[in-house]
Structure formats: C-alpha cells, structure tokens
Amino acid sequence: MNYRNIALFAVVFALLVLVGFVQSWSVALQLLNLCLISAVMALGVNIQWGYAGLFSVGTMGFIALGGVATVITSMPPVRAAWAAGGAGVIAAFVIAIVTIAGAVQVWKRMKPGKARSLTMIAILVVGFFLYRSIFDPAVQAIESINAASEGYLGGLGLPILFSWVVGGLLAAGVAWVIGKISLGLRSDYLAIATLGIAEIIIYVIKNEDWLTRGVKNVNGIPRPVPYEVQLQAEPWFASWAHFLGLDVVEASSLYVKLAYAALFTVVLVVILWMSEKALKSPWGRMMRAIRDNEEAAEAMGKDVTRRHLQVFILGSAVLGIAGAMMTSLDGLLTPGTYNPLRFTFLIWVMVVVGGSGNNWGAVLGGFLIWFLWVEVEPIGKVTLAFLTSWMADDSGLKQHLMNSAAYMRLLTMGVILLLVLRFSPKGLIPEK
Amino acid sequence: MIDILNALAALANYVFVPAISYGSQLALGALGITLIYGILRFSNFAHGDTMAFGTMVVILTTWWFQGMGISIAPLPTALLALPVGIVVTLVLLLGTDRAVFRFYRRTKAAPIVFVMASLGIMFIYNGLVRFIIGPNEQRFSDGARFIIKAREFKAATGLNEGLSIKLSQGITVITAVIVVVVLFWFLNRTRTGKSMRAFSDNEDLALLSGINPERVVTISWVLVAILATIAGTLYGLDKSYKPFTYFQLLLPMFAAAIVGGLGNPVGAIAGGFVISFSEVAVTYAWKKVLVYLLPEQWAPDGLVQLMSTDYKFAVSFSILVIVLLFRPTGIFKGQSV
Amino acid sequence: MSDNPYRDARGNKDFSVTDPSKTSHLDIDPTRSGQAVPADGDAPFLIGENMTGGYGRGADILHDCTVAVNRGEIAVIVGPNGAGKSTAMKAIFGMLNLRKGRVVIDGRDITALSPQDRVAQGMAFVPQTNNIFTSMTVEENLEMGAFLRRDDISGTMEQVYELFPILRDKRRQAAGELSGGQRQQVAVGRALMTQPKVLMLDEPTAGVSPIVMDELFDRIIEVARTGISILMVEQNARQALAIADRGYVLVQGRNRYTDTGEALLADPEVRKSFLGG
Structure with missing residues (x-):
C-alpha cells in the first residue's frame, strides 16, 4: 500500500462521511453496508478475472444462489408441506440423478453408434416423464399448503450466519458443474455458458415456488443481528441512546446497521486476507504464470484446465457468500429484482475500474462504484433541476427529464468504465 | 385423414408460424453479432441495446x-419509419466507433478489451434508451392485424383447428428473406462485400492487398445498423417493445450465433431457427x-408440455451446450464471414 | 509480454467472446503514414540501404544491412536461423521501424510509407504463412489481390492461370482445400495480381516437397523473365542461389557475403559455413 492508494480509500470514506452529514447517517450506513458487500462481490470476480483471466458473466446467478441458501438454511421448515410433498420431490430428484447417471454410463460403456444414441435418448425420455409424473403432483401438493404465506418446503431452521457458508458451497457446487462442461470443451466457452446459467438460475428461483416461493418472495428471513423493536424495548438501550443524545428509534436503526457493518467487515477482511495470501503463495504465482503464458505453464506440466476450474469455483463461492450476506441484510428474497445489469455487469465495472488482478483495487472499485451507483441519482436530480430551472414547471420536457434522472446512473457507469479503460487501462490500483 | 389435417393445422398455428417469425428475428439479430465477431473479432454485448435504440x-x-396523418395502411407505419431508424442508429454506431473502438484498433488492443468496452457501451445505450423513451412497454403497430384469421381459415377449410397468421409475422418473414438475400448478394458478389470476407478471413493479407481496414469496419457498422434496427422493429411489431426485453434477447442471439458457428452468416441464420424451433x-x-393423431384411448391426460414457457431461455441454452459438446465450432464451421 | 497495457488479455481465450486466432500476425503499425519523395543518387531498382532497426521499441535486429535487386533479376537472402533474413525483407516492406537507412524503389525514397502504400508503389509481398484467404475461392483470392486496381483484371488473371494451370481447374474451390504447393501458387498468384514491379517472397518453399519446390523455382524464374524483380528469403540456400542473380548471406543482421549466386555457390568459405560443405 502506498500513499496514493491510501489517499484513494480515504477519499471514498470521506464521501461516505459526507453523505452522513448531507443526507443522514442512516443512509450513509446503509450505503456502507452495501459497499462492503459489493467489495466482497468484486473480490469474487477479481479471483476469476484478475487471477486467471476467466471471463465469467454469470455473477448474478451465484449471488442469487447465495440468496437461496439463506432461505433453505435458515427459514423454519414447513412441516405440512414436507408431509405433503417432501418425499415426492426427493424421489423425483433421485430419479433425475439416476437417469442422468444411467445416460452417462450408456454413453461411456456402449460402442459408439446408432444403438448407443437411441438407448441414451430412450433412457433420458423415459426418465424425464417418470420424473415429471412424480415431481408435478408433489409440487402441487406443496404449493397448496397455506399458499398465501407458505406454499413451499421452507428451510432447515439453522442460524443465518451458517447460511453464508452454505451460500458459498452452493455457488461452488453449481460452478463446478458449469466449469466442468464449459471449460472442458475444446475451446473455452465460459462467457456464454455463465451468461446462460445465470439466467436459468434466476428463472428457477422465480418459478419453482415449492423451493423459494418464486415471485411471491420469502419474507422475514432470520437476522444475525437484533431487531430494532427488540432494542427499543430494552432499558439498557434506551439509556444508552439517551446518553448519546439520540432518539431511541433512530439509535436502534443505527445500531442494527452498525452491527451488520461489523459482521460484513469481518467477512471482507477474512476474504481479502485469504485472497492476498493465496495470490502471494506458490499457488497464486502458478495462477499468474498460467495466465501470462499458458503454453509455457502447460509445457511445465501444469494442468491448466484443472487450475481454471479451481479458480472459477473459488471465485463463485465468494460470490455466493456475498449473495447470502446481501439477502440477510435485506431480510427477504425477491427473485424479481435480480437483473444482470446490476448483479453481473456492475460488479465487472467495479473490478475493471478498481484494477483487475489487484485485490485492494477490487475492494476500492466495489466501494467507489456502489457509492456512485446510489448517489448519481440524487446528484443527477439536483443537476437536472439546476439545468432546467429556466423552463416552466409544467413543461413536458422538464418533467420528462426529471423523471428520467434515475437512468443517469446507467449512463454514468458506462462513461466511467470507458474512461478508465481508455486512460487507466490497469485500473485505479494497478496490479503489481 | 381429417384428423391429420387438423393436427397439421394446429401444428402450423402454434409451432411453425410463431417459430418461423421468431427465428427470423433472432437470425437477423445473430447476423449482426456474427458480423462484428467476424470483422472486429469480439462479441458485442451492446447489440441488444443497439436493437433497442434503433x-x-x-x-x-x-x-x-x-x-x-401519414400512413401506408394496411401496412404498419413503422415500415415507413425504418430508414430513419437505420440512419440515426448508424450515426450512433459510427460515433461510438470513432470515440471508442478506433482507439483500440490503433493500439492493437486485445479483443477482450473490446468486449469490456462494449460492456461500457451497453450501459450507455441502456441508459440512453431509458432516458429518452423510458423503461415501459410501448405499442406502435398499426394497420391490419391479420393476414389469415383463424375463423376464416376454419370456414374456408371446414377444419376444427384454425390457422391464423398475423400481418407482423408475414412482414417479418418477407423482410427477413429480402434482407438475407441482399446481404448474401452483397457479401458474395460485390467487390466491397468480398473485401469484407477477405478481411474477416485474413486481416494481414487483406492489408497487403490494399484493402483499407477502416473502410471495412465502417461498412460493417452500416450493416449492423441495418440488421439491428430491422430485427428490433420486427420483434417489436410482432410482440411488443420493452427495452429490458431487448437486452435479454442477447442470450438467444448469442446462442444462435454460436450454435451456427461464430463469424459465419449462414450459421447465424441456421442457429436462429434452431433456437426458435x-x-x-x-x-x-x-x-x-x-x-x-393418437387413437382415442391413448389420448394424453396432461398438456404434454415438456417444459413450462418460463424456461424458454433454458432451452436455447441447453441446445447450445449440446451443440458445443458435439461440434465445438458450431454447426457450420465458425469464423468465415 | 508487451508494454502495451491494452494488449494484455490476461490469458483469456474465451472463444464465445473473442477470436484471438484471427488477430494480426504481422506487426503492421496502422497509424504509420508518409509520402514517397524522389531519392538522390543512383541506385538499383529496389534497395534497402544501410538498414538499422528492430520491432517496436525492441533491440535492433538489423545492423547497417543492405539488400538490393535490379529490374527483372532474382535476389536471394540466405543465412543461418535468426540471421534476420525475414526481418530484412519486412524492413524493406515497411513492417518495422528503421532507425537508420532508407528504402528506394525506382528512384523514389519510400522509407516513410506504410506497407499498404508500398503496395500501391508496385511492391507485392507473399508472407511465409497465412498467405491465402482460406475461406474464399481461388478466383476470389486473385480478385482480392487486384483490389486496388480499377482497370480490367481479366488479362492478368489469364496470365496467372497460364503460369499456374492447376489454379484454373481449381478456380471455384476454396483455397483452404488445396494442397501445400497449390496454396503457394495461389499466394504467388494473388501477389502478381497487383501487377507489381517487385515480388517479395518469404520462404516460398517452406514445407513443400522437393518436386514441388523445383516446380515453384521454375515458375519464379518465369515471373522474373517478364521483367518483375524478385526478392526472396530462402531456407534451401543451395537451390535458391542456383537461380539467383544476386545472393546475400546475412549473419546476425549484418551483410556477410554479397555476390552473384554463382560466385557464392563457388566460394569455398560460403560452402563450408552455410551450405554444408
């Protein structure tokens, strides 16, 4: 860390403090929490792109898997739903796995030819219809249980912090499957594969109501920190707020946000520390050697595909953790809000602007870009109001411009990315 | 016999007609992606938003x-507005190329840097479109609705099943055929078109033959402006216009281009239809x-729907994976405009 | 690794977003532009004189190297691996930056010209590899060779077909489907379509069988007889010098021996060091 980088971080924190003074501390802390999460997400993409040059545009999918993890880990189980259709769903999945395994075995063991193709297709078709015939009624049974507030299997009722780990594991598992297929192809097709899978993951979350309640959302996901109302009822908290000269309601909100910030900071520091350690270890040096000269690394006997798979899984796991953190901050899973612009490409902007390959750069990018993403809208509104102040208030153009201020953030992100790519192609904190 | 005809009518009405028109729209979109890939060597993530802009x-x-009060009824007025859309889109694309991509060509940047830049452009176009027209759904088709109405078809043929063809579907197919024929005539028969194929095939040798790369790039953007605006307008006429939907079309269009073999125009068209069907x-x-078709006692109980319509993206993607597993360069060998 | 940050792809080879296989192999600076000016003094038809320079900002590869060819003659550059043979030819064609020296063709100094502009000045270059448009037909390859010409090209095409009769039979076939020797014929034919005054060949016989090589050399002599100067880099030094009017032996980017092809073949020292006895 040199003075320039410390200054860059200081600027970002100064901006956050400024928001605290100008808008409110609650807004500033909310911003800080999402900055911390964004930094973790950026670290995940940086592991994939910065360490190994893997162009994965499925970030959104892994983040969403983290969200799913919070539901299936920490929500209380819906016993009636389990009784109605739990066995059916499990049986259906067993059939699906057996079918696929059978098809793979046929493909591997039989002699190539028409017989093999036909047998494989027959197994898949029969398996598919069998699966559907068990799966569909089970799902219907589950979804009819108290549809207004439940209608899904619920989770395991485990502590929410544990779900962050589950989020990482879930994302890693899916990444393993994607990587196995797309990195193993003769040429590498990771970009399109991840773009597609991310979209599919979102569709599954939106439509498989028995698992995630789909677009009906899951509310009231347990929190790792106390609830505001609980705090307000505590006498020690009231006296503490009084001592600081704060309103109890406001103090409780700040307390909760600070508690989240502390948790997120711990996660960020741990992941950052591990990333830096890994980068400087023999493993990290090997990754960079592969990245800078794949042929030479291959000639020295390094299994490049395996390393790429490894780094892809690691990065995805970090994204899963960040996704779980984000959903537990929100307290609800809203599958309808996952949008590739926000959850894939914005994270990429963070990494490229911060400095591909440099973990500190990714963290800085996460903070800075998230800050701008949120603050460009109010700034844009003020600017537009100033620019259009000469127009009549009922002017159609003025109203249209003011209503469109929200889209300034998209324009700004594009411009920032292009400017950094052009004038500082290694990012704000370049890789050493 | 009459049963078979009824089955065919239902098949045509619900599968062939929609798939052919959707496939034509995808093919035109994928052609734009494949052209840029063939000439500038990168996948343009801004293509969906270029279509939205046009x-x-x-x-x-x-x-x-x-x-x-100008109209060409019964045809939709949008057809009359197409040239304007193409010209304005072309101005935007050429402006973008001058401001962004030309610099990277001069510095001989790695293709992945172009991809990154196209992400930035995607954000900008995305914002621009929402800034101007907003994120909501817009309807702009006017003129006649149908070429053949289901009721008329039933009356004329005496079948139980109706066949309806929307005017927008007819226009889509006819326009797509014209565009594709002209495009292939241009690429295979004209000097300029051949020079583009030469550049796509071997950039260095094209340079040594005196082909001006900047001119080739400019003409590619002209073709992209035409293809993207037409594809986007046809899609909008047939379904409806919503900026986010166009952004999401990226996936099936990429899938079509890759399935067919990136850089290969014939492949892009074939890919479009493979995906849509x-x-x-x-x-x-x-x-x-x-x-x-089946005897009465075999009649199915369920809908016999393999997957719910919500998973249509999953389908295009699975097709892609299957094709890539067996033919890594796409159905038609990739990289030859 | 290059010092250009824009060229850093971080080892990415994702086929679904980029096509690195088709990026430029020759190091041509697209921004280079300049004018041809009349040259002072007497010179052979084409000469690269006292050339010193290297690729980009890298170390010099050529040191005060001179290569020249007269009208209608064949000049051959030979030498051990890494002697800068191809580099000397690329320098004449404007693909690397000369710190010293000049290139003169037909009394005009073209040192400042880009490779494309040198094509217009009557130079044609056949690279060693990637020298045809594989996806295009033989005829289209020839047409592309004549891209800069606005006149009727059918006469030149007829000449090419007469020189290489096999190409006439294969003119509707994709060039990429042809054999190695036929591909080289397409490559030379494409270059001839510009009606060049100088034809520059970078190892035209690399990877072809001895019979095809003899055949190619015969054709090259025929081309020279029509008044086109030939400048050629060759690995097969003995056969190449046998048809050369002038031979240049380069070692480490410097002229070592320069004489007629015949004299070089007869020189015992050249024979011992470069021709294997």
Missing part, C-alpha cells in the same frame, strides 16, 4: 408520422396435436 427511433418516428417446440403443449 427500434426506439423507429417508434418515435412512427408516432410523428401518425401525428401528421426448439424453444417453441419444447414449451408447446402438445396435447392439442396429439389428440388428433
């Missing part, structure tokens, strides 16, 4: 024409067709 200009012009076929409830 269509937006067409919509605004259509409204303006409608306001002035599989999407429609897998998400169609086959019961309607099967009841005519």
